[in-house]
Amino acid sequence: MRRPSAAVALTGGALGAVAVAATCAVLLAGCGAGTSGASGASDAAATLRGPARLAVSGAYIPRPLLTDMAAGYFTVTNSGGTAARLTSVTTPLAAHVTLHTTVGTTMRQVESFTVPAGGSLTLGSGGDHLMLENLVRRPAVGDKVTLTLHFDHATPATMSVTVPVRPTTYTPKG
Ligand SMILES: [Cu+2]
Numbered sequence: 001m002r003r004p005s006a007a008v009a010l011t012g013g014a015l016g017a018v019a020v021a022a023t024c025a026v027l028l029a030g031c032g033a034g035t036s037g038a039s040g041a042s043d044a045a046a047t048l049r050g051p052a053r054l055a056v057s058g059a060y061i062p063r064p065l066l067t068d069m070a071a072g073y074f075t076v077t078n079s080g081g082t083a084a085r086l087t088s089v090t091t092p093l094a095a096h097v098t099l100h101t102t103v104g105t106t107m108r109q110v111e112s113f114t115v116p117a118g119g120s121l122t123l124g125s126g127g128d129h130l131m132l133e134n135l136v137r138r139p140a141v142g143d144k145v146t147l148t149l150h151f152d153h154a155t156p157a158t159m160s161v162t163v164p165v166r167p168t169t170y171t172p173k174g
Contacts, residue, residue: 048079048080048081048117048118049080049081050080050081050082051080051081051082051153051154051155052078052080052081052082052083052084052115052117052151052153052154052155053078053079053080054076054077054078054080054084054115054151054154054159055076055077055079056074056075056076056077056149056159056161057074057075057077058073058074058075058172059072059073059074059075059147059161059163059164060072060073060074060163060164060165060166060170060172061073061132061139061145061163061164061165061166062125062165062166062167062168062169062170063138063139063140063141063165063166063167063168064132064135064138064139064168065168066138067134067135067136067137067138068133068134068135069131069132069133069134069135070093070094070131070132070135070139071125071129071130071131071132072089072097072123072129072130072131072132072147072163073123073124073125073129073130073172074123074147074161074163075120075121075122075123076115076120076121076149077115077119077120078115078116078117078118078119078120078121079118080117080118080154081117081118082117082153082154083114083115083116083117083153084114084115084151084152084153084154085112085113085114085115085151085152085153086099086112086113086114086115086121086149086150086151087111087112087150087151087152088150089130089147089148089149089150090147090148090150091132091145091146091147091148092136092145092146093132093135093136093137093139093145094132094133094134094135094136095133095134095135095136096132096133096134097130097131097132097133097147098130098131098133099111099112099113099128099130099131100128100129100130100131101127101128102126102127102128102129107129107131109131112152113128115151124172125171130147139165140165141165141166141167142164142165143164143165144162144163144164144165145162145163145164145165146160146161146162146163147160147161147163148160149161
Protein backbone atom coordinates (compact mmCIF):
# COMPACT_ATOMS: atom_id res chain seq x y z
CA MET A 1 0.00 0.00 0.00
CA ARG A 2 2.85 2.42 0.74
CA ARG A 3 4.61 2.28 -2.58
CA PRO A 4 1.56 3.08 -4.71
CA SER A 5 0.61 6.02 -2.53
CA ALA A 6 4.16 7.35 -2.66
CA ALA A 7 4.08 7.03 -6.43
CA VAL A 8 0.82 8.96 -6.55
CA ALA A 9 2.31 11.69 -4.43
CA LEU A 10 5.33 11.95 -6.71
CA THR A 11 3.16 12.11 -9.78
CA GLY A 12 1.10 14.85 -8.22
CA GLY A 13 4.21 16.84 -7.42
CA ALA A 14 5.54 16.48 -10.94
CA LEU A 15 2.23 17.63 -12.45
CA GLY A 16 2.26 20.61 -10.15
CA ALA A 17 5.71 21.61 -11.35
CA VAL A 18 4.65 21.30 -14.98
CA ALA A 19 1.62 23.49 -14.35
CA VAL A 20 3.78 26.18 -12.72
CA ALA A 21 6.23 26.10 -15.63
CA ALA A 22 3.41 26.49 -18.13
CA THR A 23 2.04 29.52 -16.27
CA CYS A 24 5.48 31.18 -16.29
CA ALA A 25 5.81 30.63 -20.02
CA VAL A 26 2.45 32.29 -20.64
CA LEU A 27 3.37 35.28 -18.47
CA LEU A 28 6.74 35.68 -20.19
CA ALA A 29 5.16 35.49 -23.62
CA GLY A 30 2.64 38.14 -22.61
CA CYS A 31 5.39 40.38 -21.30
CA GLY A 32 7.55 40.01 -24.41
CA ALA A 33 4.69 40.84 -26.74
CA GLY A 34 3.91 43.96 -24.72
CA THR A 35 7.41 45.42 -24.82
CA SER A 36 8.33 44.56 -28.41
CA GLY A 37 5.10 45.62 -30.08
CA ALA A 38 4.51 48.96 -28.41
CA SER A 39 7.50 51.22 -28.98
CA GLY A 40 5.24 54.07 -30.13
CA ALA A 41 3.09 53.71 -27.05
CA SER A 42 6.12 53.69 -24.76
CA ASP A 43 7.33 56.94 -26.37
CA ALA A 44 3.96 58.47 -25.58
CA ALA A 45 4.12 57.03 -22.07
CA ALA A 46 7.56 58.58 -21.57
CA THR A 47 6.05 62.05 -21.98
CA LEU A 48 3.31 61.17 -19.48
CA ARG A 49 5.35 60.96 -16.32
CA GLY A 50 4.67 61.88 -12.79
CA PRO A 51 1.51 62.36 -10.81
CA ALA A 52 -1.97 62.90 -12.17
CA ARG A 53 -2.51 66.45 -13.44
CA LEU A 54 -6.21 67.13 -13.51
CA ALA A 55 -8.38 69.81 -15.08
CA VAL A 56 -12.16 70.06 -15.02
CA SER A 57 -14.10 71.48 -17.96
CA GLY A 58 -17.63 71.71 -19.32
CA ALA A 59 -19.27 71.39 -15.92
CA TYR A 60 -22.97 72.07 -15.51
CA ILE A 61 -26.01 71.12 -13.50
CA PRO A 62 -29.31 70.86 -15.36
CA ARG A 63 -31.95 72.76 -13.36
CA PRO A 64 -33.73 70.09 -11.33
CA LEU A 65 -37.51 69.81 -11.42
CA LEU A 66 -37.73 69.24 -7.66
CA THR A 67 -35.43 69.53 -4.67
CA ASP A 68 -35.05 65.78 -4.19
CA MET A 69 -32.23 65.38 -6.68
CA ALA A 70 -30.18 66.93 -9.43
CA ALA A 71 -27.55 65.60 -11.80
CA GLY A 72 -24.04 66.97 -12.28
CA TYR A 73 -21.92 66.67 -15.40
CA PHE A 74 -18.33 67.55 -16.31
CA THR A 75 -15.16 66.28 -17.92
CA VAL A 76 -11.95 65.65 -15.99
CA THR A 77 -8.80 65.57 -18.12
CA ASN A 78 -5.59 64.02 -16.82
CA SER A 79 -2.37 65.23 -18.48
CA GLY A 80 -0.18 63.41 -15.94
CA GLY A 81 1.31 59.94 -15.96
CA THR A 82 -0.72 58.43 -13.13
CA ALA A 83 -4.38 57.46 -13.15
CA ALA A 84 -6.52 59.21 -10.55
CA ARG A 85 -9.78 58.13 -8.99
CA LEU A 86 -12.69 60.42 -8.28
CA THR A 87 -13.94 59.01 -5.01
CA SER A 88 -16.47 61.55 -3.76
CA VAL A 89 -17.98 64.97 -4.33
CA THR A 90 -19.34 67.46 -1.83
CA THR A 91 -21.40 70.60 -2.36
CA PRO A 92 -23.29 73.11 -0.20
CA LEU A 93 -26.30 72.52 -2.45
CA ALA A 94 -26.96 68.91 -1.45
CA ALA A 95 -26.91 66.76 1.65
CA HIS A 96 -25.03 64.14 -0.28
CA VAL A 97 -23.66 63.37 -3.65
CA THR A 98 -23.26 59.90 -5.08
CA LEU A 99 -21.47 58.67 -8.18
CA HIS A 100 -23.76 56.94 -10.64
CA THR A 101 -23.20 54.94 -13.76
CA THR A 102 -25.96 54.08 -16.21
CA VAL A 103 -26.49 50.44 -17.13
CA GLY A 104 -29.13 50.15 -19.83
CA THR A 105 -31.93 52.31 -18.48
CA THR A 106 -31.08 52.02 -14.79
CA MET A 107 -28.66 54.01 -12.68
CA ARG A 108 -26.27 52.24 -10.38
CA GLN A 109 -24.14 53.74 -7.63
CA VAL A 110 -20.40 53.15 -7.92
CA GLU A 111 -17.50 53.66 -5.48
CA SER A 112 -15.34 55.73 -7.80
CA PHE A 113 -14.63 56.83 -11.36
CA THR A 114 -11.17 56.46 -12.89
CA VAL A 115 -9.45 59.27 -14.76
CA PRO A 116 -6.80 57.40 -16.79
CA ALA A 117 -3.27 58.74 -17.26
CA GLY A 118 -3.26 60.82 -20.44
CA GLY A 119 -7.01 60.38 -20.73
CA SER A 120 -10.25 61.78 -19.44
CA LEU A 121 -13.42 60.98 -17.58
CA THR A 122 -16.64 62.38 -19.01
CA LEU A 123 -19.83 62.59 -17.01
CA GLY A 124 -22.84 63.29 -19.18
CA SER A 125 -26.54 62.79 -19.72
CA GLY A 126 -27.34 59.10 -20.19
CA GLY A 127 -23.96 57.96 -18.87
CA ASP A 128 -21.85 58.38 -15.77
CA HIS A 129 -23.04 61.29 -13.64
CA LEU A 130 -23.17 62.84 -10.22
CA MET A 131 -26.41 62.48 -8.29
CA LEU A 132 -26.98 65.38 -5.90
CA GLU A 133 -29.56 64.28 -3.34
CA ASN A 134 -31.69 66.18 -0.82
CA LEU A 135 -31.02 69.65 -2.17
CA VAL A 136 -31.13 72.54 0.28
CA ARG A 137 -33.02 74.56 -2.37
CA ARG A 138 -34.03 74.37 -6.00
CA PRO A 139 -31.39 76.35 -7.89
CA ALA A 140 -32.36 78.73 -10.69
CA VAL A 141 -30.86 78.83 -14.16
CA GLY A 142 -27.68 80.91 -13.99
CA ASP A 143 -26.96 80.10 -10.34
CA LYS A 144 -23.41 79.03 -9.55
CA VAL A 145 -22.88 75.92 -7.47
CA THR A 146 -19.57 74.91 -5.93
CA LEU A 147 -18.63 71.25 -6.31
CA THR A 148 -15.59 69.92 -4.47
CA LEU A 149 -14.13 66.83 -6.10
CA HIS A 150 -12.10 64.43 -3.98
CA PHE A 151 -9.47 62.29 -5.72
CA ASP A 152 -7.18 59.41 -4.85
CA HIS A 153 -3.71 59.42 -6.45
CA ALA A 154 -3.76 63.12 -7.32
CA THR A 155 -2.15 66.27 -5.95
CA PRO A 156 -3.97 68.28 -4.87
CA ALA A 157 -6.42 65.66 -3.69
CA THR A 158 -9.38 68.02 -3.88
CA MET A 159 -10.50 70.48 -6.54
CA SER A 160 -13.33 72.98 -6.18
CA VAL A 161 -15.14 74.06 -9.31
CA THR A 162 -17.88 76.61 -9.81
CA VAL A 163 -20.61 75.06 -11.86
CA PRO A 164 -23.43 76.92 -13.64
CA VAL A 165 -27.02 75.75 -13.47
CA ARG A 166 -28.36 75.31 -17.00
CA PRO A 167 -31.90 74.89 -18.29
CA THR A 168 -33.35 71.47 -17.54
CA THR A 169 -33.20 70.38 -21.18
CA TYR A 170 -29.72 71.82 -21.87
CA THR A 171 -27.37 69.72 -23.94
CA PRO A 172 -23.76 70.76 -24.47
CA LYS A 173 -22.60 71.53 -28.00
CA GLY A 174 -20.27 68.98 -29.57
CU1 LIG B 1 -28.28 58.86 -11.00
